[in-house]
Amino acid sequence: MPTYEYRCQKCGNQFEKVQKMSDAPVAECPACGAGDAQRLISHSSFVLKGSGWYCSDYSKKSSGTTPEPSGGCCGCESGKCSH
Numbered sequence: 001m002p003t004y005e006y007r008c009q010k011c012g013n014q015f016e017k018v019q020k021m022s023d024a025p026v027a028e029c030p031a032c033g034a035g036d037a038q039r040l041i042s043h044s045s046f047v048l049k050g051s052g053w054y055c056s057d058y059s060k061k062s063s064g065t066t067p068e069p070s071g072g073c074c075g076c077e078s079g080k081c082s083h
């Protein structure tokens with residue numbers, strides 16, 4: 001299942017939520033409880049959709065010529081990468 005990033009419109013808290021594709025894009029903010037969280041378009045779902053091929057392929061080829069994003073093999077922000 002893809003992971004979606006949400007940001008609360010009320011308090012600005014940003015969090016991730018694993019949902020089915022068919023689930024409605026609504027989310028309750030875990031920080032303030034408001035139902036104002038808005039889904040962000042992010043790389044998270046893309047990476048998960050690729051089941052890791054992107055990650056391993058990328059790291060093999062990135063020997064100097066390809067700029068490697070800081071923090072992770074797939075461009076994830078540090079600490080957010082799950083593989």
Ligand SMILES: [Zn+2]
Nearest residue numbers: 008011029032
């Ligand atoms: Zn909030």
